[in-house]
Amino acid sequence: MIKVKVHLRPIVSKINLPTVLKTTILPGDSTERLFIATQVGEIFHMGNGGIKTFLDIRPRIIKLGDSGGGYDERGLLGLAFHPEFYYNGLFYLHYSVAGTQGPGALSEPFHPDPCDSKTLHPRWTNRETQYDHIDTVEEWILQPNGQPLKRRTLLNLRRPFSNHNGFNSLNFSPETGKLVLTTGDGGSGYDPFNLSQDDMEICGKIIEMDVGKATSIHNPPVVTRFNELPASIQETLTVIAKGVRNMPGISFQRYYHQYIKYAGNVGQDLVESIFSFVHYKPIPVTQLIQASLMRLEPDQEGCINFGWRGWEGAFPTSMVRACSENPDLDEKTITYYNEVIQTSVRRIQPLTSYFHNDPRPDKFGGTALTGVQPYMGNGIPALTGSVVFTDLARKDGFQTPVQGVLAYTRARTDCKPNDFSVIETNYNFGSQSAYYVALGTNLDQTKLYLGVYGSIKVTDFNQGTVFEIAP
Template sequence: MKSLLNIFLLLISSFVISQTIALQSFGTGFSSPLEITHAGDSRLFIVEQGGNIKILNSNGTINATPFLNVSPLISTGGERGLLGLAFHPDYANNGFFFINYTNTAGNTVIAKYTVTLTGSNPSPNVANTTATILMTINQPYSNHNGGSLKFGPDGYLYIGMGDGGSSGDPQNYAQNINSNLGKMLRINVNSTVSPFYTIPPTNPYVGVAGNDEIWAIGLRNPWKFSFNRLNGDLWIADVGQNAIEEVNKIPSPLPNTVNFGWRCYEGNTAYNTSGCVAQSATYTAIATPLHPENCSVTGGYVYTGSAYPNLQGKYLFTDVCNAKIGIINSAGSLTYSQDFPGSSFVTFGENNVGELFIGDIGNGTIYKITDSSLGVANFDKNNYKIYPNPSKNELYIEKSSESYPTEVNIFDVNGKLLLSQQTQNIQRNIINTALLSSGLYIMNIKDNQEVSTTHKLLIE
């Protein structure tokens, strides 16, 4: 009882200070995790730089057998390795997924794999090892491989490519429309004949000079990008050179061509403008975190889950040199969470209901992102009396002189609805919590004025 009460008091004090991001250990023991994604269900797929893809289940367990192991195919170290994973939008029916890795020659490979989901011997947790190579892209240096790939709301596969490496893009690949380096590529993978993809007709260089696969140019090293699953906005974090990191937001519907400016511009500042277009012809970043506190930005996601209303619509990202989580709101304002000392965050992930996760390459831990500022102060907004909290078997909600509760919903920290109760205009409503296990829960209360408030609830 004493320890639970102490935890609750700490939660109260954290809210009084500010909105805070909290991390809950969700899965441990991974080796250099670089990507976290899902296949439309509750499983998380963890990509390890060395070549394994492992399944992290919703209860925190890890399957003993990897989903896929491609370690013999890849070169690792530095910025090379198995870097990206994306499941086809119709994966539930076709079993297709795609990976991005650095092969033993040091070049980028985009490959298609399958899972047997139907028939007499389905194997949803272990992929087939036969691959179809869609493209191989020469990498002149060992760094700036990019690595992310995601399906957009248009059904096309987007592939983030770095500028080829070294420093300062010495060959000017990012602005060269005849090179796939320093670009965002966009392809249609619904083809059964070589090269097993087709070109979207709206790609900017279809029928004219330039590589048909290119959608956008001017990227240095897009280390993680994501689509807002609710509205289709594209967010790209692009690693800076010496002084400025960059986060770009491209609202949906996406334009048919974009120039993000590198090597001409670092962030929104001139870098090497020889032979360059005017800065007004390039895309303006929504955020430009500065060095030396930052050094290598890691892109995240817009929070679209239901467990933490204070995070709704906010974009979360980080930097490997800055163990804080950056938060960009809908107005473009940037704030930071508290510091997480000793952390080396390099990837975010989103589950099938929009809850967010973050991976630490150093300790191999996947954390669930939570909002520890939820609701304790909200008790005063509606003047209810809510007690006892911590609770055991029953929770009481007394109405105020101005309003009364009409509906109470209690969720676990993963956003799963566990209890829903209609309440009445009486002095004290009783909520039976006896069936809830000990732990932290999220309680949402709607009142007769259609105002909803969210609170933390601790069950002994």
């Protein structure tokens, strides 16, 4: 693939950890503005050469960073503007709710042992009390006086662990006009309860929500499974995909009269993966529930399955036993053999993957996928029509201090896997660490925005910079 070099042009600095970068046009305005959501609960927009607060929900956000030494995967995770936002002022938020901290689903850290079946299939019991926190998805409206106001709650989700809640988790589909929610598998590691493959579990899915349907329920119950939702909410939901571990959202690239969908799955130990698909058949949640009640296998033809927890990208999920004397001989053992077999023909293959350790000179060792966005602009011709992705922190030892990495690939017309290439950048971060935490684009996908943070701790404040990726 062609080697690409880009410039990083700073737009704003000294902000908190950016989780979502999106653009829209405010009602009554004529300029497309960049909106920046931070993990701690602020939403800013850029315009007239400065930055202005759009909404501040920090009091609504769960207290972050207490139990993980400052690292946290909760907070303000999703922001999406309705396709008719200019006319109706509607937008949507996904965040972790203040005051909902629980003890967690397991009393001890989860460590599956392929040689001990008792460790492979624990159950999430006493869900009303054994959970980590509650996430909510809400509908807001920008009033004529310019003040945002919450209208209703669409979902209240009880989460078993603090991590894998999804991020950049709300996007509208240009095909269906529906709100798309990406949910992580619930957290810990190795998906302890196999929630991502369970059709009744809300965890580990990509879900379409028809926000145009009135449910008359403004504060739904807190749930973990689809069959616990009121019927009127069930009827607004369809499932696009399952087998999700943790995703930086879903993005859409227009290709003639259809759209290529891109979704990245954050890996466990081995590999980060970017998937692409065009055709799919969403399954109404009401059909899944009916099949479950009748103890039948639902018709899942056309439903996308990314394969987790049995598969990590294109590979059976494995546990790595280190050989200290010779790391080249590290032993890898299949963790969930039965799940590998059951999902072997149902899952889709990744478009591309990159490894946590890669000795090839033109590749890189990654940590965690943090963004996947198509680029349709002409400003960087070598990237036109490609999909760009970013990793939190390069692990191959070439960067001191830590720095993230940009790369790109392309969907192939024959739908086969493709290679990827690193995108070189010219920006000098000096002695400051630069974790690449978010990737965004504008409405017509002709610009790319990169969120960078000087720390992976949400409790380290004001270390964020948002860049435009420029020629």
